[in-house]
Amino acid sequence: MVVTEIGNGEEYDQIQSNFGPVRRFLTRFVFLTAIIPCLLLLWASKIQGEILLALGQDGSLGGVKLYLAWFAFAIEGLWSADAIAASLVKAASLFARYRPRLRLLGDNVPCVDIIIPVCNEKLDIIQDTVRATLNIDYPAHRFRVIVSDDGRNQKLEAWVLQLAADTPNLYYTARVKYGPAGYKAGNLNHAITVSDTLPGGRAELVAGLDADMIPEKRWLRACVAHLIRDPKMGVVCPAQLFYNVPDNDPLNQQSSINWLCMDIIRDHAGLGWNLGSGWVVRREAVDDIGGFPTDCLVEDIYSSMLQMAEGWRSAYLAESLQYGLVPETYAAHVKQFARWVRSPILSCGVICPNDESSTSVELRCLSTSRDISPAN
Structure with missing residues (x-):
């Protein structure tokens, strides 16, 4: 069975015509738009955790309110993990070869x-x-x-x-x-x-x-x-x-x-x-x-x-x-x-x-x- 590769410009394609060299280059860096917010989110989570620990230790926040605060903190942690997972997948574009x-x-x-x-x-x-x-x-x-x-x-x-x-x-x-x-x-x-x-x-x-x-x-x-x-x-x-x-x-x-x-x-x-x-x-x-x-x-x-x-x-x-x-x-x-x-x-x-x-x-x-x- 004979398989050949189609070069640029050999056969018109609507998607390929809208996906020029500039877009190809920029697509590789889309993962940065995901990683930077992740890092900021992790930094914010660290600060939130420290504050909750301090409030719990000095008694400023306790009972149901403290449990609810830790629950909200856990939800944000899961959200962060999800975003990090997506970022790892997107980072593959940095050095990947476009499919011929x-x-x-x-x-x-x-x-x-x-x-x-x-x-x-x-x-x-x-x-x-x-x-x-x-x-x-x-x-x-x-x-x-x-x-x-x-x-x-x-x-x-x-x-x-x-x-x-x-x-x-x-x-x-x-x-x-x-x-x-x-x-x-x-x-x-x-x-x-x-x-x-x-x-x-x-x-x-x-x-x-x-x-x-x-x-x-x-x-x-x-x-x-x-x-x-x-x-x-x-x-x-x-x-x-x-x-x-x-x-x-x-x-x-x-x-x-x-x-x-x-x-x-x-x-x-x-x-x-x-x-x-x-x-x-x-x-x-x-x-x-x-x-x-x-x-x-x-x-x-x-x-x-x-x-x-x-x-x-x-x-x-x-x-x-x-x-x-x-x-x-x-x-x-x-x-x-x-x-x-x-x-x-x-x-x-x-x-x-x-x-x-x-x-x-x-x-x-x-x-x-x-x-x-x-x-x-």
Whole structure:
């Protein structure tokens, strides 16, 4: 299999065009904006502790008031520890090498099962995604597109089956739910199980696209190239861009600070996340963690952290390889944001993994940090 590196200016990319030499240089020093406040916070905590000890010893403060004061002091200490953990992760950018842009060439490529999990999205939106996925630059006999429908939409099923009559690598499935269904993670696991029964058997790689995410033609060749180059690479995920962002983006729905800075910093630390859409994962890495975790709402981030805890590497690609939709109402935006900010607590299992895991110091730091939330 042939993998080549794309040089600057060889292929236009929206993200790369906005991430010039000056930004690349300054990104390396973002950790300073985290470390300096941490040092000031530690200094303030030291002074607060000394004052509380003095007040307790001379009797100026006692009883419930003293206990409450020490409780507040402990909370601030936990906040400091969290900030320090995040700073250690960000400091990795100082000497890290920016991830190269790679492309997989030719027809000698691994098989990929592309899952499009859907659940009651508008039919025309799903249709756009399916058509674009079928039209990617990748040998048609080396990838399958599986529309996994949790909404059991009869119109969608009829449309997919009609299109599949002339497109042999397109499939439709809908699961029967019993008890806790696992939301999107359960849907993904169902589609992976179904893929094992399709002609040709299981594929080496599994990819996922949200129902509203339209991939660029080069998407799969760009992501798979990193998995080919590094046999221990478990998951690769590109940035997400959006084509319906309002003028001036008043709610910051484009999340540029993440795609152009924070996710790059995490990748420098070797802690790139599965960010929910556009990802390509090695099937072996999914099997190692028992499938996508169904006990949380952020199966994407959590699954990639579990895979890293098992010794797999991950990569974030700062490339514009997919375009989707942001919530169109304020209520929908708040609902999405609330789900994101609840995500940090769900990573706690990575802090105390099994004895055979390969959890790194950096991953443990990230597990305890508020920066694990995609809302940050």
